Amino acid sequence: MAGKGRVNYTNDYGFTMPPSEQSVPHTDAAKAGKQAPADTGIPTEPDYADDAGNVTLVDENPSHKTRMIMGWLVGITGECRGVDFRLHSGENKVGRGEDMDIRLTDGHIDRSAVISIYFDPMNNRYYVSHGGGSCLPYVNREPVIGTRALEAFDRIQLAWEKDGSAEIICELLFVPLCGEKFSWSQTEKGIE
Numbered sequence: 384m385a386g387k388g389r390v391n392y393t394n395d396y397g398f399t400m401p402p403s404e405q406s407v408p409h410t411d412a413a414k415a416g417k418q419a420p421a422d423t424g425i426p427t428e429p430d431y432a433d434d435a436g437n438v439t440l441v442d443e444n445p446s447h448k449t450r451m452i453m454g455w456l457v458g459i460t461g462e463c464r465g466v467d468f469r470l471h472s473g474e475n476k477v478g479r480g481e482d483m484d485i486r487l488t489d490g491h492i493d494r495s496a497v498i499s500i501y502f503d504p505m506n507n508r509y510y511v512s513h514g515g516g517s518c519l520p521y522v523n524r525e526p527v528i529g530t531r532a533l534e535a536f537d538r539i540q541l542a543w544e545k546d547g548s549a550e551i552i553c554e555l556l557f558v559p560l561c562g563e564k565f566s567w568s569q570t571e572k573g574i575e
Contacts, residue, residue: 451567453502454509454559456539461553462489475500476514491543491552493518498527498539507562509533518542519549533557
């Protein structure tokens with residue numbers, strides 16, 4: 384149960400998520416207009432506030448109802464340091480534009496997809512591909528040319544060219560959920 388002034392986040396499946404560092408407390412700071420960063424995917428307008436000051440936010444993004452979580456990217460450097468981003472089944476476009484599945488806010492990141500991360504449910508494998516644009520994507524400091532497989536805890540660097548060298552804008556840690564030890568299809572079989 385959240386304490387006074389804490390934010391609860393209720394997802395589409397009715398689960399209440401604990402407050403995170405990106406949550407917006409229902410306090411004087413929140414009333415002053417401070418809101419959760421746009422790239423967290425957490426709604427910033429409260430749908431419900433009780434008398435104790437607890438706020439419940441409801442995720443109404445229709446794509447979150449049909450796309451299962453397959454893993455995460457966690458920012459480890461740059462403006463996204465400490466922020467986690469959910470990876471869903473299918474393609475996950477990463478960029479700065481509002482239409483991206485994973486939205487990064489650094490001004491050096493292209494608005495279009497810098498990289499795309501795919502989950503292959505038949506083989507329980509993850510892949511990353513260069514999305515085009517001026518950002519230079521790397522995995523473990525090796526350039527992403529075309530499509531390549533991702534392994535648990537690979538580091539994805541997004542860089543831009545500055546004075547003839549690559550300067551890293553942000554680094555993301557890849558954390559898979561599905562693989563040899565778990566897949567959503569296994570849970571379906573276990574329920575039957």
